[in-house]
Amino acid sequence: MVNGDAPVQGDVVFGWSPWRYLVAAAAMGFVGAVVGVVGSESVSLLLPAPVGGPGNLVIINAAVFVTVYTILFAVFSLLFSRARPAGLRFGGDWVELAAERRDVVVVPYAAVTSARVRWVWPVAMLDVVVGSADESRVMRLDRRGRRPLRKCRGDRLRFSMPIAGLRSSSDIRSELRRRGLGA
Helix, strand or coil: CCCCCCCCCCCEEECECHHHHHHHHHHHHHHHHHHHHHHHHHHHHHCCCCCCCCHHHHHHHHHHHHHHHHHHHHHHHHHHHCCCCCEEEECCCEEEEECCCECEEEEEHHHEEEEEEECCCCCCEEEEEEEHHHHHHCEEECCCCECCEEEEECCEEEEEEECCCECCHHHHHHHHHHCCCCC
8 A cells, every 4th residue: 555645636747858868878888888898808817818919909999899889879779769768657646657668557556565766877767566466457558669577576566667768867756755655
């Protein structure tokens, strides 16, 4: 059951921002590229190095790889998500989760057992947990995407959505508290 029973009037919409999404994708691409380069370089330390090999060339190649990978990852992520962008809407008695490239999930507040934002930007996720008895109250709206992110654990069902590309994603925690859904 929802922690607070005081209704809040009006819909609050957190729309998709292409610039915030691009910056978040670039940050994730940069971290992924750096981890890949550091991993490959650490493996190369275990193997015998060729005699007389250029050391500075390896650093320059790694820097070029990280730069190119970061830019391409961000641009292609943005291009693929423009067809079905993310969105989050808090209605009068429901919350609507629309992760990018996925179908929409509408969850009534009465069915929500808990909701929280986990992790930090750019990998922040909104988790809405529903009891298995209330699963029939959850609606899935088709927008020709993949199935929504959901995970069954025991008698609870968790719907997740990345929120890094949404406008005012920092205000989502306060909106959850205002609606009585948790933190």
